[in-house]
Amino acid sequence: VGLPLITGYIVVGAIIGPFSLKIITQEEVASLAWINMFALAYISTSAGAELHIHELKPLFKGLVAQTTAIAFFTFALCTTVVGLLSSSSMLSWISGYPSDCRWAVAMVMASICIARSPATAIAIVKELRCKGTMTSTMLGITVLSDLFVLISVTITVSYAGSSCKGLPFEGSSLGIVIAMIVVSLIIGVIIGYMFMLLMVFSRFFVRALVFPLGFLVFLCSGIFAEAVAKQLPEDKTLHLEPLLMCIVGGFVCVNFSSFHHRFCEALQIAAPYIFLPFFTLVGASLDLETFVRSIGFAVIVAVVRAACIFAGTSGAGWAVGQPKALNLTIWMTLISQAGFSLGLAAQVASKFDTWGRKFQAVIISVVIVNQIAGPILCKLALRWSGET
Template sequence: MIRAVLLLVIVVILIAAARSFLPEETSLVGSGAALAFGFVLLAALQSGTIFASFRLPRLTGYLMCGFIAGPSVLDFVTESMVRDLKLVNGVAIGLIALSAGGELNFKRLRPRLRAIVSVGAVSLLLAILFISTACFLLSSQLPFMAGMSVFHRFVVSLTMGVVLSALSPAVTLALIAETGSSGPISETILGIVVLADLAIVLCFAGANALANAVFGAVDGSAGGGAGELMVHLFGSMGGGAVLGLVLAFYLKTIAQRVALFVFGILFLCAEAGARLHLDPLLMCLTAGLFLENATDIEGAKLVHDIESASMPVFAVFFAVAGAGLHWDVFKRVISVAVVLAIVRAIALLLGSRIGMALGKVPAAHRKIIPYGTLSQSGVAIGLCVLLAKHFAGWGEHASACLLGAVMINELIGPVLFRGALLRSGEAGRREAVAGSH
C-alpha cells in the first residue's frame, strides 16, 4: 500500500505541475483528453490498490479518485476533460456489456431462470412502488412540485420511481471480475441485473410517454420521447446482432490478436453509436448474448481472452463516473437523496427476499443475492440525463434529486456487494476454473 500511496502522490504532483503551466482560461480540449486519460488511469489504479488494502472494492477507489480529482474538488480533471473522455467511456461500457452478454448462457441459466425472473420482477415492482410513494409523500418538500395537481405529482413521482429503480450491470460485472467469482450465485445475480435493467428501459419508455402526454415534451411533441427511446432500443439491439455476426466471422476465420480486434470494434461502436444515436451498452450486450447462445463460440472464453484489459478500462470508466459527481448539486438535495436511497434499499432487499421465496432459491444463496441489486451506475445516470432533457421546469430538478441518491448507491452498494461475494465462497473460483482447462 505504501508504494501505491507514493505513486499516487507523484502522479498528483505531476498533474498539478502540468496544469500550472497552462492559462486559467484554457479549455484543454484535444490534448487535454490525453492528459486527463493518463492521469485518471494512473491515479485510479493506485487508488484502487490503496482501497483494496483496506478490504474495500477497487471500484470504490476508482470512484473516489475521480470525484476528488474532478471539477467538484481539485479540478485536475475539468468539465471539458470529462466531455473529452466520453469516447473512452463508450468503449468501457461496450467491454462491460460484451462481457456480461458472453457470461449469460441461457441453457446453463435455465434451472435458475425462475429465480432470476422472480427476484427481478418482484424487486423492480416493489422498488418502483416504494420509491414513487416516497417521492409523492415528499412532494410538499420538493419546490419543483409546488403548485402541481395531485395527478401531476403522481406522474412525476412515478417517473422518478422508475429511474431510481435501475440496477447496474457494470458494477456487478466489475466486482465479479475483481473478486474472480464464478458459480451459481454470481450467474444468478448477473442475470437478474441485466434482465432487470432491460425491463427498466422499457418501463421508462412507458413512464416517459405518460409524462409527455401530461406535461408535453420540451419540443412540444407529445410521445416523441418514448418513440425515440423505442427506436433507440430496438435499433441498438439490431446493431448488436450485426456486431455479433462480425465478431463470430472474425473469431472463426482469423482468430488472431483477438483482444486488439475487439477493442477496435468497441471504439467503432462507441463512435458510430454517438453519431447514429445507438446505445453501445445494448449493442454489445446483444452481441455477447448472440455469441454465447446462437453460435458455437464460447462467450466466456472470449471474455477470458480480453480480461487482462478489463482492470484499466474499469479504472478509467469508474473514475470518470466519479468525476461527474457534483458536490454542489448533492449538497442541495442531500436530505431527499438519503431518504430515497434508504427507501430503495429497503424495497430491493424486501423484494429480493420475496422473489427468492417464490423462485425457490436455495437457502444458502438467499443471504448473498439481495446485495447484488443495490449498486447503481451508468444506466441510472443516463435515465436522469434523459429526464432533465425531456421535461422543462421540473425535469432538471427531479434529476438532481435522483442523482444525489444514485451518488450514495454508487459509493455504498459496491462495498456491500463485494463483502457478499467474499462470503459466498465463489470468490477466486474463476481463476481455479481457468487453470483447470
C-alpha cells in the same frame, strides 16, 4: 482496507475532480466522454459474455420472477414515498405544481430507481473472478432490469408530459421503444457473429479488435440518434440501444462459438486497463455540491429502494424455491447505479425545461449514495457466497 478497487477509483476521481481539487475541470471531463463509450462497450460485452445458457437455464424462472418483483416493489413504493415528499421542502422545486404533475414526476423517478449498474457488477466479477449461482443470478437480474426500465421510463415520461405540460398521452412511444429493442437485438446477434470471426485468429492483436468494434457500436448509435432527431419534432426521440447490442453480441459469441475461451481471455486481460480510467472519470463527474444539498432525500430514496430490492428478491426467491442463503443476500449485489441511470436523468432534463435540471440533480445524488454503498455490499455478498 478491503474495499473494491472501483471504490478507490471513484474516490480518487472525486478528489481530483472539478468539485474538489479541480485538477480536472468540467470541460476536460466532458472532453473525455469517449472513455465512457469505450468502457461501456467493453462492460456490456462482458456482461453478455458472463451469461452462459447452461448456467441460466435452471435459474431462468427465478430470474424473471425476481426481476419482476423488484421492478413492481420499487415502482410502487418509491412512487409513494417520492409522491408524499413532493409537497415538502425536500422537493421545493416541484412542490408548487399540481398534484397530478407531482405524482407523475414521482413515477419517473421510481422508474429510474429500477435501473442497475452493469458496469459495477462486471467490475466486481472481474476483480474477484467470481463464478457460480449468485454471480449468474446477479448478472441476469441486472441485464433484465434494463429492459423493464426502458419500457417504464418511456410510459412515465409520456404521462409526465401530459400531466405537467398538458400534452396528450402517447402510447405509440411504447411501441417505438419495443421496436427499437427488437432491432437492437437483431443487430446484437450480427455483432456476436462478427466477434466470433475475430476469435478465429490466434493473434491477440486481431482478437483485441472486439474493443474498438464495440466502441463503434456506441459511436454509430449516437450518430444515428442525432441524425434522426433532426428529422423529428423536438418531443420525439428514436434511438437504438447500444448497451443491449453489445450484451447480445457477447452472449452470442460465448454461447455459440468454439473459440469462446479466447474471447473470455481477451476480456479478462483488458479489464484493469478499462476499469481504472472509466471509474476514475465517474468519480470526477460526480456533482458533490448537488450531492451535499440533496443528501437527506437521496438517503431516504436509497434506503427505500434497497428495501424494495430485498423484498423482491427474497419474496420471489422463496416462491420459486431458491436457497435461503441466496434469497437473503442477493439484494446486496443489486444496489449499485451508475451511467445508465444518469443517462436517463439527462434525457428527462432535456424534455422538461422547468423542473428537469432539478430532477436530474436529485437523481445524481441518489446515484452517488447507491454507487458508494453498492460496490462494498456487492463484494461482501460475493465473498460470503464462496464464489470468489
